[in-house]
Amino acid sequence: MTDVRVERSETLSRAEAAVWLQALSTALAKGGDVRLPVGGVTVAVHVPDKVRAEFEIEVEGDQVEIELEFSWRTTAVPEPSDDEAATEPVDEAWQV
Numbered sequence: 001m002t003d004v005r006v007e008r009s010e011t012l013s014r015a016e017a018a019v020w021l022q023a024l025s026t027a028l029a030k031g032g033d034v035r036l037p038v039g040g041v042t043v044a045v046h047v048p049d050k051v052r053a054e055f056e057i058e059v060e061g062d063q064v065e066i067e068l069e070f071s072w073r074t075t076a077v078p079e080p081s082d083d084e085a086a087t088e089p090v091d092e093a094w095q096v
Contacts, residue, residue, distance in 0.1 A: 008038050028070075048072050 027034030054069040
């Protein structure tokens with residue numbers, strides 16, 4: 001597969017942002033391809049059964065930034081054993 005990078009930054013209404021999140025959510029829930037509208041075109045990628053997820057929230061002054069990042073390999077890789085798997089503690093009680 002050829003390396004590809006699509007990057008776009010734009011201001012969206014809440015409804016438009018919800019369309020992106022809904023498309024991604026549906027693909028994660030059901031599997032298959034996710035199709036995202038990006039600048040007048042649609043970008044489609046296959047979502048496998050397992051993905052890596054990262055979450056970051058940053059509040060600085062009157063600016064709030066939330067980053068959700070999902071990544072995966074396009075080729076199969078062996079899963080780590082329980083001894084090799086590193087997990088970070090989850091803080092269930094946070095608030096902004």
